[in-house]
Amino acid sequence: MSVSVLSPVSVDVTLQSLLKPKDGSAPAKGAACNSRLADGPWVFDEMPAGYGPGASENDVIPADTPHQGVLPQEYRTASTEELDLRIRAAKAALGERVVLMGHFYQRDEVIQYADFVGDSFQLAQAAKTRPEAEAIVFCGVHFMAETADMLSGKEQAVILPNLAAGCSMADMADLDSVVECWEQLEDIYGTGPNAEGKVPVIPVTYMNSSAALKGFCGEHGGIVCTSSNAAKVLEWAFERAERVLFFPDQHLGRNTAKKMGVPLAQMPTWNPYKPLGGNTAERLQDAKVLLWHGFCSVHKRFSVGQIEQARREFPGVRVIVHPECPMEVVDAADESGSTDYIVKAIAAAPAGTTFAIGTEVNLVTRLAGQYPQHHIFCLDPVICPCSTMYRIHPGYLAWVLEALEKGVVLNQIKVSEDVAVPARVALERMLALKPAAAAR
Structure with missing residues (x-):
């Protein structure tokens, strides 16, 4: 399978030309993850069963997820x-x-x-x-x-x-499930501090989460993190707690904690649909970072095989992936970092650099157009943008x-003050960390 290198035109124009050729020819097979990506998104506003075509199309959507009414x-x-x-x-x-x-x-x-x-x-x-x-x-x-x-x-x-x-990742952790998890952890760990004054566990939520979960963290001594300050946030948390409950993205949590030296054996995954998250009480006692069973469907698409293919076709290629990618992909890449990190790395590179990027295709294609002195392509050969x-x-x-x-x-987003007040506390704790960080 050859690496697909998109021309520096928009993803939408590319999808239209591949999936709805003007010459009447058949759509290009395998060019996109869903042939309906060429349709207007209003087609899917009347289909409340899913997120729509794209990377998250197979994710389970919660019943209370907001739906768009009919566009005039x-x-x-x-x-x-x-x-x-x-x-x-x-x-x-x-x-x-x-x-x-x-x-x-x-x-x-x-x-x-x-x-x-x-x-x-x-x-x-x-x-x-x-x-x-x-x-x-x-x-x-x-x-x-x-x-x-x-x-x-x-x-x-x-x-x-x-x-x-x-956001299907954000939807993978809801307030009720997190509260239930927290109560089970309190039953195992207790609530009192140890001899060093550290509490048994502290919650950390990724920016990619609901306001309600940010509010939960604010009320329980926790904090918000971004993809570029996750390590600093975990350091902050470990100064105050023996363990961290990290949600909703398991991959960002695992990749960050691993780089900090936390053994994989001490990073159990918490599946909210199983008793004790699918763990034993003994394993939870030994845990340092409890990882919620959530993920980004865009970044889950990237694989070690794609990286190996890119290296074969482009010797010397510089591979940068987002830390929401699975651990084996991050380990196989040259670098990992937030979207802001990726943008800055490309901007600072010497002319003529070849980049294979593991993040959402709209950004990758845009960067290819903005930096024609480089050769920039998306690791995923199939065009599959973020569904939402x-x-x-x-x-x-x-x-x-x-x-x-x-x-x-129209479509005003308003967070009630009873949620916003504690959520701001968790956000302000993050803002107090220096340097201020960027998010996904």
């Missing part, structure tokens, strides 16, 4: 050119009343309108720099919009253009912006 027909049938004119006109009319945030994994057709582009935490922080904006339109996923709401001004409205833009980022489309963006022009706020 005028936005579904509008041409690319018409949507572009309408979005730009609405932005111009709104001026400083609105600020647009675009996540690295978002499609180029949306990113082009963003006032800020970055990872989840960078964007939440960026929103704080625009207190004059009445509305923050967050072109990302649900947990990111929640964080932006908690860190922005009380009078600012945070808008998610498509409510179906969630894919749900944001210019049609939804035009819809919410034109409504704002009329004084109507």
Whole structure:
């Protein structure tokens, strides 16, 4: 199997040309993980059974996951050119009343309108720099919009253009399951500190989690981490506790703790559907890091075989993967790091460097276009974008912006104060660590 090297055009344009050829020929087989990726995402708004086509299409979606209502027909049938004119006109009319945030994994057709582009935490922080904006339109996923709401001004409205833009990883850990886990751990460990003053266990949640779980951490002495400050956060936690309960992404937790010298034998996985998470009480007593059974379906697609293929085809290739990838993939790569790390590594590299990147394909393809002096390609030869980022489309963006022009706020994401207050505590504990870090 040959490594697929995408041209520096958008992923959406590539998918359209491969899956819906204008010459009437058959779609390219095996080019994408789902042939329906070429359809407008509104097709899937009336199908509440899943996340939609893309990397998370086979993940189980919780029953209470938000679903998007029907997008008005005028936005579904509008041409690319018409949507572009309408979005730009609405932005111009709104001026400083609105600020647009675009996540690295978002499609180029949306990113082009963003006032800020970055990872989840960078964007939440960026929103704080625009207190004059009445509305923050967050072109990302649900947990990111929640964080932006908690860190922005009380009078600012945070808008998610498509409510179906969630995160299957974040959904793999819910508050009820974490509370049940915590109660079982308290039964085993107790709650009192040891002779050194350390509590038995402390919760750490990845930024890619609900506001409710951030609030749980705030209430239980815990903290939030990002993909670039996870090691510093674990150090902070070990200064205060004998063990860490890390959720929802097992891979970030395992890869980080392993680099810190924690043996794999002391990192059991907690499966919320099994008694004691599928462990014995003895194994839990010996644990240092308890890893929630969660994962990112985008990063789970990368494999050691893909890295080996890239090295065969491109001797001297520099392989960088995201720490949400499985441990064996991180071990086989040259480097691992957050999206911000990947972007900065490529920007700083000498001209002519060949990069094989293990993260979401929209970012990889965009970087290939931004840095033509390098040879940059995605490790995964199959085009399979993040299912939920894919749900944001210019049609939804035009819809919410034109409504704002009329004084109507659509798809507002609002975190209740009873959740936001403890969640901010966990976030502020992270912010107090230096240097300030970037997220996924």
